Amino acid sequence: MRVTAPQMGNLHLMLEDLFRRMGVDYVKPPPSSTRTLELGAKYGPEFACLPLKINIGNFIEALEAGADTLVMAGGHGPCRFGYYGIVEERILRDLGYDFRFMMLEPFSDGAWAFYKTFEALSPGLSIRKLWKILKVSFAKARAFDSLYKRALEIRAYEVNRGDTTRALKEAEAVMAAADTREEIEAAAAESMAVIEAVDQDPGRDVLKVGIVGEFYLLLEPFSNFGLEEMLGHKGVYLERSVWVTDWIAPHRKNIIFGYPHRLIEEKAAPYLDQNVGGEGRETVGTTVIFAERGFDGVIQLLPFGCMPENIATSILPRVQQDHDIPVLTLTFDEQTGRAGMVTRVEAFLDLLKARRGSRLQAV
Numbered sequence: 001m002r003v004t005a006p007q008m009g010n011l012h013l014m015l016e017d018l019f020r021r022m023g024v025d026y027v028k029p030p031p032s033s034t035r036t037l038e039l040g041a042k043y044g045p046e047f048a049c050l051p052l053k054i055n056i057g058n059f060i061e062a063l064e065a066g067a068d069t070l071v072m073a074g075g076h077g078p079c080r081f082g083y084y085g086i087v088e089e090r091i092l093r094d095l096g097y098d099f100r101f102m103m104l105e106p107f108s109d110g111a112w113a114f115y116k117t118f119e120a121l122s123p124g125l126s127i128r129k130l131w132k133i134l135k136v137s138f139a140k141a142r143a144f145d146s147l148y149k150r151a152l153e154i155r156a157y158e159v160n161r162g163d164t165t166r167a168l169k170e171a172e173a174v175m176a177a178a179d180t181r182e183e184i185e186a187a188a189a190e191s192m193a194v195i196e197a198v199d200q201d202p203g204r205d206v207l208k209v210g211i212v213g214e215f216y217l218l219l220e221p222f223s224n225f226g227l228e229e230m231l232g233h234k235g236v237y238l239e240r241s242v243w244v245t246d247w248i249a250p251h252r253k254n255i256i257f258g259y260p261h262r263l264i265e266e267k268a269a270p271y272l273d274q275n276v277g278g279e280g281r282e283t284v285g286t287t288v289i290f291a292e293r294g295f296d297g298v299i300q301l302l303p304f305g306c307m308p309e310n311i312a313t314s315i316l317p318r319v320q321q322d323h324d325i326p327v328l329t330l331t332f333d334e335q336t337g338r339a340g341m342v343t344r345v346e347a348f349l350d351l352l353k354a355r356r357g358s359r360l361q362a363v
């Protein structure tokens with residue numbers, strides 16, 4: 001059995017580790033590219049969300065690379081995510097591919113079904129052993145997320161452009177080699193030291209921007225034209241509201257982001273007091289959090305046609321007004337061009353700089 005799952009940011013680092021511990025042969029899909037998107041746009045429904053199209057392209061490329069078992073996360077409404085797996089399977093079968101398809105439903109929907117999916121991938125795997133593997137693998141995944149988070153903050157201060165990205169690659173390799181709990185702890189410290197050693201200019205006056213929005217757009221750099229790295233190179237300190245391990249962890253304490261889900265809901269409540277699917281409510285709540293923390297601005301990312309984020313987009317003007325924080329909304333689909341996005345981002349940064357200048361003058 002050769003197993004694959006869609007490409008999404010650093011998720012493959014977690015899957016590589018998890019499947020190795022389970023004795024499962026994992027096929028990492030080739031990094032998402034123009035071809036991946038072209039395949040997805042060609043075979044996916046026109047009005048499907050962008051992540052579904054990229055997922056289809058990932059699956060086709062992984063099947064070409066020898067995968068025979070596709071694993072997709074499940075879910076339930078109110079947005080379309082719960083249908084992704086079903087739609088993707090049908091499209092691929094209609095194209096004539098032969099494969100085994102497995103939906104991994106959330107742990108909160110039933111521990112037994114969750115376990116049985118893993119057991120089907122690794123026959124004979126006991127619940128006890130799975131639990132042990134998940135715990136250690138998850139600790140490692142969290143260490144990867146911490147590295148990425150710190151890199152977003154540090155890049156704005158780097159003296160030599162590209163140093164943070166190079167250090168991140170080196171730190172990733174240190175983490176990837178760790179196996180036992182003790183090794184993971186030691187590697188987490190060692191790899192963080194690699195990131196911290198980047199030559200920085202701590203006196204630099206940087207803009208602080210929060211990134212909010214739909215989960216996939218935030219996590220997969222290909223889908224947003226590498227926006228975070230581009231902003232970092234322009235000297236923008238970034239924090240992001242969504243991290244892969246925060247999203248997966250059932251207790252939703254958001255260890256990486258640093259603000260528990262309950263608090264995010266409270267902050268969103270004056271504007272939106274119910275779950276609208278995806279990260280719609282979270283986008284509103286985290287924008288309030290960034291505003292209260294004195295960030296210069298917020299950038300919201302969403303796929304074209306994303307229902308939860310469109311709800312948030314319609315609410316954010318009130319949040320901007322009440323909390324005096326500029327918000328830039330960027331929508332992505334397969335027609336979106338990088339140049340247009342860069343122009344809008346640069347204009348937004350100019351606005352933030354001008355605001356900051358006029359505020360300082362007013363003091």
Ligand code: SF4
Pocket residue numbers: 049050051079080081214277278279303305306307308309
């Ligand atoms: S959150 Fe938005 S983009 Fe993601 S599946 Fe739901 S509707 Fe589509």
